[in-house]
Amino acid sequence: MTGIKKIAVLTSGGDAPGMNAAIRAVVRGAIYNDLQVMGVYRGYDGLIKNDLFEMTSKSVSNIIQQGGTILKSARSKEFRTPEGRKLAHDNLVQNEVDALVVIGGDGTFAGARIFGLEFNFPVVGIPGTIDNDLYGTDYTIGYDTALNTVIDAVDKIRDTASAHSRLFFIEVMGRDAGFLALRGGIASGAEAVLVPEIDTDYQHLDTFLRNGFKKEKSSSIVLVAEGEKIGGGAIKIAEKVAQEHPNYDVRVTILGHIQRGGSPSAYDRVSASQMGVAAVEALLDDQKSIMIGMVNREIVFVPFNKALKNKKSLNPDLLRLIDVLSI
Structure with a gap:
């Protein structure tokens, strides 16, 4: 087990139904493992502006059925700069945060990967995007x-x-x-x-x-x-x-x-819950710079580098199916 005592969680990029279910699972998965949890408002922008707050089990009550994200989301130009990322890191250190869980898509993970490398900071990602375009996972939340x-x-x-x-x-x-x-x-x-x-x-x-x-x-x-x-x-x-x-x-x-928008489906809720708990357990297992994925409905760990470097392909059988069924 690592020396992690406190983690932070944020959502970034485009919102996707099921993000709240993932937040809930991260918070309660952390508390179950005797960790403290900080929520970050408005993604990386919130890290830079030190907009963090303590989360409890009650903080995530009655949100699993809600679309959007209670942590809000925003794109941050400042986080793309070394100065912005240093400020974000300084704020995490100031708040005694030992690790970070990010929920979002490829842009979110690109930022997380650079941040983790620059500061040797443990970051785990949960794929939340309606496009389902991240390599290494069959499925993304939303x-x-x-x-x-x-x-x-x-x-x-x-x-x-x-x-x-x-x-x-x-x-x-x-x-x-x-x-x-x-x-x-x-x-x-x-x-x-x-x-x-x-x-x-x-x-x-x-x-x-x-x-x-x-x-x-x-x-x-x-x-x-x-x-x-x-x-x-x-x-x-x-x-x-x-x-x-x-x-x-x-x-x-x-x-x-x-x-x-809209209330997430049962599949999104369950999968987001699985991924959220898996993200916490991965951090406690000394994993970092990885995305939590699902392959054949089983949890997998995919390095950020692999998820970002490779392009996910459409199933050619499904493309052919369109032609067959349109007659």
């Missing part, structure tokens, strides 16, 4: 809830699409990753999916529209990840399609930030 939000929205849109025989382009989040669009497309019965990982040009889409949509269908749905390769997102693509295919009644819906 992805399941966001996926179900997408499916629910597309189901509702298909009702009106069917009523008017319309072609809908629906944009979902995923600037650099198409995991949400791909699984959302399969689960909602979309006819096509545009993702950043596949270099789809407009000609390919145009051919698909001419040949693939000649069938008698009451509606058609194309799911578009915001980082798709054609450019311009769902709005620009739909405008071009409407001009070149006047026989289609084209509409666009951008789901936006509704994908981030």
